[in-house]
Amino acid sequence: MKKLLLAATALALTAGMGLAQTTVRMGTEGAYPPYNFINEAGEVAGFERELGDELCKRAELSCTWVKNDWDSIIPNLVSSNYDTIMAAMSINEERKAVIAFTQDYLPPAPSSYVALQEGVDLEGGVIAVQTGTVQASHIAETGATMLEFPNIDQVLAAIRNGEADAGFGDHEVMRPFVEDSNDLVFVGEQVKLDEGIGVGLRQSDTELREKLDAAITAMKEDGSLNTLIKKHFGDDAQTYE
Incomplete structure (x- = not known):
């Protein structure tokens, strides 16, 4: 960035x-x-x-x-x-x-974590984000391992294929994907970044x-x-x- x-x-x-x-x-x-x-x-x-x-x-x-x-x-x-x-x-x-x-x-809107299940390690695990976003800047300052992808579809794919423990992104972008899926859930607390x-x-x-x-x-x-x-x-x- x-x-x-x-x-x-x-x-x-x-x-x-x-x-x-x-x-x-x-x-x-x-x-x-x-x-x-x-x-x-x-x-x-x-x-x-x-x-x-x-x-x-x-x-x-x-x-x-x-x-x-x-x-x-x-x-x-x-x-x-x-x-x-x-x-x-x-x-x-x-x-x-x-x-x-x-x-x-x-x-200012919240950002949210999404995963396949509750209880994932958000502080020290692997977190997928879209590159160049405020969410990526935030994860870079935590103890988590960050995986960056060019778009939100690839972030969600990384969660589903096991590359990432969770994804982190704009809540309103993540929300329809969670609501329309039968596997994704919101985890952890929302964060305001901007x-x-x-x-x-x-x-x-x-x-x-x-x-x-x-x-x-x-x-x-x-x-x-x-x-x-x-x-x-x-x-x-x-x-x-």
Whole structure:
């Protein structure tokens, strides 16, 4: 992760975007439901697609969507392959050293452990995580052995095939997999790790950040953001007061 951030920092010295550019390219992973995924038509879908389209409409921006693998999503933003990241990216100090963020569009959410049974060793066992996530940074600071994978499907596969004692990830991402399975269970206590989820941008793109911030603020004030959160995450999801 440190090498990725250092590379992105170097790229940031030479990259930037002005709003004279007619189309804002919205980067996402497309593999992290319900935040973002690729639907049967091959298009980006999910909470962040619907939210991003609405933010662009309110900000009077023309936007398109670009899919990018998670492990290179920050460097490709900084090198101008797209102009924003909307990919369930948690706001934290390490990332803020490389890119800028809007205000959060999802409140800080818990992360959870998933395993095949209760009683697994979460402190000293083998824990699977998605690489480059706040969950990976957390496990790296514990006494557990960490296995990193490029996506959440491979994290769950590692649990099932015995490579890992448990997996650790965003609770709302893990929840449908647990609910739809007959083998996975939540174990241990939930952990809060971030400052919420926001839109990532290059540090030089202050005008674009201000436009998106204003649109997020408007959606919080009129209640439409809370409505969208409940639509995708359920009535019990954390919302804004």
